[in-house]
Amino acid sequence: MTQNIARPADASGIFRLGGDLPIHRLGYGAMQLTGPGVWGPPEDPEEAVRVLRRAVELGVDFIDTADSYGPFVSEQLIHKALHPYPAGLVIATKGGLSRSGPDDWRPLGRPEYLRQQTELSLRHLGLERIDLYQLHRIDPQVPLADQIGELRLLQQEGKIRHIGLSEVTVEQIEEARTIADIVSVQNLYNLANRNAEDVLDYAERENLGFIPWFPMATGQLARPGGPLDTLAKTYDASPSQLALAWLLHRSPVTLPIPGTSRVSHVEENTHAAQFTLSDTEFQALSQAV
Numbered sequence: 001m002t003q004n005i006a007r008p009a010d011a012s013g014i015f016r017l018g019g020d021l022p023i024h025r026l027g028y029g030a031m032q033l034t035g036p037g038v039w040g041p042p043e044d045p046e047e048a049v050r051v052l053r054r055a056v057e058l059g060v061d062f063i064d065t066a067d068s069y070g071p072f073v074s075e076q077l078i079h080k081a082l083h084p085y086p087a088g089l090v091i092a093t094k095g096g097l098s099r100s101g102p103d104d105w106r107p108l109g110r111p112e113y114l115r116q117q118t119e120l121s122l123r124h125l126g127l128e129r130i131d132l133y134q135l136h137r138i139d140p141q142v143p144l145a146d147q148i149g150e151l152r153l154l155q156q157e158g159k160i161r162h163i164g165l166s167e168v169t170v171e172q173i174e175e176a177r178t179i180a181d182i183v184s185v186q187n188l189y190n191l192a193n194r195n196a197e198d199v200l201d202y203a204e205r206e207n208l209g210f211i212p213w214f215p216m217a218t219g220q221l222a223r224p225g226g227p228l229d230t231l232a233k234t235y236d237a238s239p240s241q242l243a244l245a246w247l248l249h250r251s252p253v254t255l256p257i258p259g260t261s262r263v264s265h266v267e268e269n270t271h272a273a274q275f276t277l278s279d280t281e282f283q284a285l286s287q288a289v
């Protein structure tokens with residue numbers, strides 16, 4: 001595989017979020033830019049800044065983050081590294097999970113909390129409007145109409161451009177769409193875990209962006225000796241590139257957001273966009289893992 005294109009993310013093609021917000025399909029997920037357990041600052045904050053700047057240089061114009069990553073550490077690093085933002089950069093954040101410590105995540109969807117977190121994300125990111133605000137988890141203790149209803153109010157006030165969902169079923173997406181326009185879904189999905197197949201098929205039918213989180217199964221698919229290692233050698237790609245190329249081929253609505261805390265990995269991962277699988281290669285990979 002050649003690695004010499006200056007802006008490899010461009011080769012992943014364009015998806016229009018909500019029909020009016022064009023992004024290159026291969027993005028970057030900023031959850032790894034925090035401390036252990038997604039809590040506190042990263043071990044090397046300067047490398048985190050370099051990762052973000054390099055991603056944008058490589059053509060990435062879709063960055064996924066959340067208020068709860070740190071909390072706020074990831075959003076503040078994005079602000080530090082990239083503000084004032086280049087034209088066309090879309091930052092997608094999320095709210096709806098509270099944090100009490102490392103690896104501790106609790107759904108909290110009360111409208112006043114979602115409003116507070118949106119206001120804080122606007123401040124930490126240095127934005128007047130968030131292009132894509134995703135409900136991180138539906139809080140089972142709060143009526144969905146109250147949670148999505150508050151996001152719709154924030155949208156009407158001009159603080160949110162588009163609304164997305166995360167870790168949802170088809171039924172939940174359909175219910176949410178009776179309350180507000182939903183433009184994207186972010187569910188766990190990768191070559192090794194395809195439990196969200198029905199949600200992806202629904203997103204494709206309805207032209208919603210499908211953001212597969214965990215695209216490399218937190219490195220499991222990328223590790224030497226992992227399930228893709230031998231196959232990757234025959235394709236002249238790295239395992240992570242194969243995992244991402246497979247996701248890009250799977251559907252025109254998939255928007256992978258590989259996460260990393262290293263410049264060398266963001267370079268490797270973004271070059272996956274140059275790697276096009278044939279239908280036969282896609283099928284072979286689907287059956288091999």
Ligand SMILES: NC(=O)c1ccc[n+]([C@@H]2O[C@H](COP(=O)([O-])OP(=O)(O)OC[C@H]3O[C@@H](n4cnc5c(N)ncnc54)[C@H](OP(=O)(O)O)[C@@H]3O)[C@@H](O)[C@H]2O)c1
Pocket residue numbers: 028029030031032064065136166167186187212213214215216217218219220222223240257258259260261262265266268269
């Ligand atoms: N909606 C949700 O509930 C939810 C949940 C989890 C994540 N997300 C989002 O999805 C994004 C991606 O998920 P993720 O970061 O958990 O998992 P991932 O992208 O599947 O994997 C990230 C892991 O893989 C390693 N890695 C990355 N590139 C590599 C490469 N080329 N070779 C070897 N190892 C590599 C990283 O380590 P290094 O840092 O050492 O590269 C890191 O440990 C997150 O950043 C976040 O934005 C959303």
